[in-house]
Amino acid sequence: MYDLFFTFRSVTYGQKGRDVLAQNGIRCRLLRAPREIAPGGCAYALALSERDGTRGRTILDRAGVRSTGSWLRLPDGGFSRLDL
Amino acid sequence: MIYLDNAATTLRKPPQVSDAVRKALRSCANPGRGGHAATVRAEECVYRTRTLAAECFGLEPEQVCFTGNATDALNIALRTFVKPGDRVVLSGLEHNAVTRTLTGLGAELVPVTAPLFDADRWLEAFSDALTPDSAVCVCLHASNVFGTILPVRQIGALCAERSIPFVVDASQSAGLLPVRPAEWKAAFVAMPGHKGLMGPQGTGLLLCREQPEPLRFGGTGSSSLDQNMPAELPDRVEAGTLNVPGIAGLGAALAWLRQQNPEELLRRERMLLAFALRGLRTMGVQTWSGPDQIGVLSFRLNNLDNEEAATRYANAGIALRAGLHCAPLAHRTGGTLPNGTVRLSLSVFTEQKELEGFLAVTKRLLK
Structure with a gap:
């Protein structure tokens, strides 16, 4: 289940992040970020499994793919900001 | 003919180019402007070309910005550095894409001249002209008139020693000679997509190793509440709808070139x-x-x-x-x-x- 989201202002960074994660064996989906996690309007998110979150963040940082935030989808459909 | x-x-282009243009016209919507399949196809098409260009020129994908032509790219690069009255060192072989832009910006143009095909003399002349008060140095890689190849790597090294930003116009060389922005220590390299790169007209690239100032302002499909242009590349200089069919054709051309x-x-x-x-x-x-x-x-x-x-x-x-x-x-x-x-x-x-x-x-x- 894809319940962890890394957000990006630019689709290019989302695409680059998706490719970097895939190269490291982490499955994810690139999508338009839900409004709740895109306070600046119009953003993109990589959705992946929560268990890949910490490793995924490390991989993105190492590749210089700047995420604007990490979010966990809650059972009620809302989002909680994570400090990864 | x-x-x-x-x-x-x-x-004459590789046949894959027109095939890719046709396919994009039929199937691609506006990249970065939605989450539906047609916009995702456009995003992937644009990203594929961006990635191919990045690999070709030794950069990261986000450092490759799409423009309408080399002139647009040079306008962005030069406007980033030049204010009225600034001293700008340029080769005496530059195209109007450079000289008119600098004139329009109110710069003091300092053309460097040397015998057309004497690389050592060109380098000496640049060395003499690159004074510490120079705002930027702009130089073509190869002349569109005489075919002269200028020693841009060495000129870039001179600029780096003197902390002068370096802009290269690779309009005639891209696709034929190696273009290496990092080795040249260039802030920006501009090029068309439709000459040696074999893409369609209406395509150009600005390769960025520094943060450019936008030439156009408008929608980017990102950070829409913010009324300033995004800081991130490539969005910062890609306001408005991209030429997706052209970029698709350029991608096919780059893929073809990579096989040569x-x-x-x-x-x-x-x-x-x-x-x-x-x-x-x-x-x-x-x-x-x-x-x-x-x-x-x-x-x-x-x-x-x-x-x-x-x-x-x-x-x-x-x-x-x-x-x-x-x-x-x-x-x-x-x-x-x-x-x-x-x-x-x-x-x-x-x-x-x-x-x-x-x-x-x-x-x-x-x-």
Whole structure:
């Protein structure tokens, strides 16, 4: 289940992040970020499994793919900001 | 038609290019403007081309920005550094894409000149001109008039030593000579997609190693509540709808180029250039050539005005370009003002038999 989201202002960074994660064996989906996690309007998110979150963040940082935030989808459909 | 005007635009492209343009026209919507399948296809198409270009030029994908042409890219690069009154060092071979932009910005233009094909003298002249108060240095990689290759790596090193930003116009070299922004220590490298890169017209690239100032302002499909242009590349300089069919075609062209042997392409072009040069010299035609030259050759027929000569070539089915080639500064440096020259320019698809046809017509025109 894809319940962890890394957000990006630019689709290019989302695409680059998706490719970097895939190269490291982490499955994810690139999508338009839900409004709740895109306070600046119009953003993109990589959705992946929560268990890949910490490793995924490390991989993105190492590749210089700047995420604007990490979010966990809650059972009620809302989002909680994570400090990864 | 024998097409020898490839410095203006390459006319013959790999067939994959038009296939990709058609496919994108049919299937791609506006990238970054939604989450539906047609916009995702457009995003993936644009990203594929961006990634191919990044690999080709040794950069990260986000450092590759799409523009409408090299002129747009140069406008962005120069406007990033230049304020009215700034001293700008440039080669004496620059195109109006550089000189008009600098004039429009109110810069003080300091053209560097040297014998056309003497790389050491060019380097010395740049070294003398690059004073600490220079706002930026701009230099082409290869001349669109004379084919001269300038030592941009060494000029970039001089600029780096003196903390002067360096901008390179790779309009005539991209696709033929190695373009290495990092090795050249260039802040920006500008190029069209439709010449040596073999893409469609209406495409250009700005390779960024520094943060550019936007030329256009508007929607980017990102951070829409913020009324300032995004800080992130490439969005910062890509306001408005991208030319997705053109970018798709450029991607197909880059993929095709990647399958070629670049050294073989250059060797072949130089062999054809030498063939044309020998033929013209045998007939006593005035030519401009030297050791470091791409497949661009200026010449003059002694008995005809340049424009008249180009018209007669065109009537004989040969496409060349005459006049100043939008580069009066280059003609001043080369001593070919006010009438300019006739220019022959090659591409990877030019064949020797076409040059034989060109030489046969030249022989007739000289009578």
